[in-house]
Amino acid sequence: MQTTNIETILQNPKLDKDLKAIADKVVAGERISEAEGNTLFDKGDLAYVGALANFIREKRHGNHTYFNRNFHMEPTNVCLYTCTFCSYSRLIKKREEGWEYTMDEMMDIIKQYDDKPVTEVHIVGGVLPQYDLKFYSELFQNIKAHRPELHVKALTPVEYHYIFKKGKVSYAEGMKMMLDAGLDSMPGGGAEIFHPEIRDEIAGGKCSADQWLEIHEEWHKLGMRSNATMLYGHIEKHWHRIDHMERLRKLQDQTGGFQTFIPLKFRNQNNQMSHVPESTVIEDLRMYAISRIYLDNFDHIKAYWPMISRNTAQIALAFGVDDIDGTIDDTTKIYTMAGSEEQTPAMSTMQLVKLIKEVGRKAIERDTLYNVVKDYTDHVFEEEEVYRGYTSLPVVNK
Ligand code: V47
Ligand code: SF4
16 A cells, blocks of 8 residues: 655645654654644644654664464453453452463463464463462463473563562562563553543553552563553543653653553443543554554564454555554453454465565564564465465364
8 A cells, every 4th residue: 555655745835833843853754742743733644644654664674574473372251350441350359251271271372382383372361369479470481491491471461570579579589580480571552541631531550650660660671672552442532542651751761671562442342431432543554654644663563353353454554554463362252351353363375475565565474572583575385385274273162
C-alpha cells in the first residue's frame, strides 16, 4: 500500500503551520513535544500522520518487517483483579468455568512444541494466589531444564508486583530471582492507560503506573529487555495516550531497555465494557502512526494481528509498524473472548511471510531480541516445509 509521500506533505502550501513545524522536526530527526503530540491527534489526518510515520519507519528499518515463531501459554484464565475491560475477571465468581493449570500441565504444553521450530514462549494470564514466587521460579527453571534455547518471555508487572509483595521481596530482589530462574524478557502487558483518572476506573487495584514503570526499570538495570503496551480506544481521551507514551519515553531515555511498543486496540466482547464502542480502523492506523512519531527512542512498533485482523495488520505496515508479532499459536482464548475476529489465533510462517510480501515489504524472521533468524526475501516455500514444522500447531487444549 502506498501512503502519501512526505515531500507532498511538506510542499502543501495549505498545510496548517503547527503540522508543518512537526513535519519539519520529523524530517530533521528531532523529538516532538507533548503539546505537539496532542496536536497530532487534534489536527493530523490519516494521510499526514501516515506519511510522517512511514518516513520514520523506512529510515529506521527500510522495508524490513519482523515476525517470530512463538506460542502463548496462560497458566489460568481466572483472575482476582477486576479490570473492567478484561474477560478474565468475571470468571472469579464462576471459577469452575475457567482453567488453573498445574506445573505438570504447563510442562505438558511446553513439551507439545518439542518438535516445532518455535523460538519463544510468551507466558501471561490471570493472577491467583497459588501462582506465587516459588511456582514461577520453578516453572522458569523447568522450562530451561527441558529446552534451554527456548526464550521465556513471561509475566507483567501486574503479576510481579503481586508475587513479590506476597513473597516479601523488593522489586530489585524479585527481578534478580526471576533472572536467575531463567526469565529472558518481559512482555509489555498490564500497562493499560497509566493516568490514574482512567487507570483507577478500568484497572483499579492492580499495580499503579509508577509500580509498572519501576519493575521494568529494575529489569532493565539487570541489562535485560522488555516491551510496553497501551490499551487504547475505550474511555480515555487522546491526551491520556500522549501522557502514557510520555512516561514510557522518559523511562526509555534513562534505561534504553524497551524494544517494542504495542498499541492494543480495546475489544468489547465478554467484558464489563461491552457498551463502549470500539475504535475505527482509521483511528487504529492513526494510533500506530502517532506512536511511531512520538516514541523516537523505541526501535520497533508492533501491530498485534489477532486483535486487529490480518488485513489491518497488513495496512499498518504503511503507518509506522515494522513488526507483526508472530505465528502465535494461542493455546487459550483471551483474545477470542475479548472479541478478536480470530477464532484460533495462529498463522503459519508461510501465511505471515505472504501477508508481509503482499504489501511490498521484506519478511524477516527474528528472535525475541531482534537478531535475524532468516530473511525470507528470496525464499520459495516447498510443499514439504509445510509438513516439516513451518506450519502452526492446532489449538492444543481447552
Ligand atoms: O495487559 C485485555 C490486553 C494485554 C483486552 O509484549 C485487552 O510482545 C484488548 O500485553 N481488548 C495482554 N486488549 C497482552 C499483551 C501482549 C500481547 C502481545 C504481545 C505482547 C508483547 C504483549 O491484553 C493486557 C491488556 O492490556 N487486553 N483485555 C480487551 N478486551
Ligand atoms: Fe487480571 Fe490482567 Fe485481566 Fe486485569 S487484565 S483482570 S490483571 S488478567
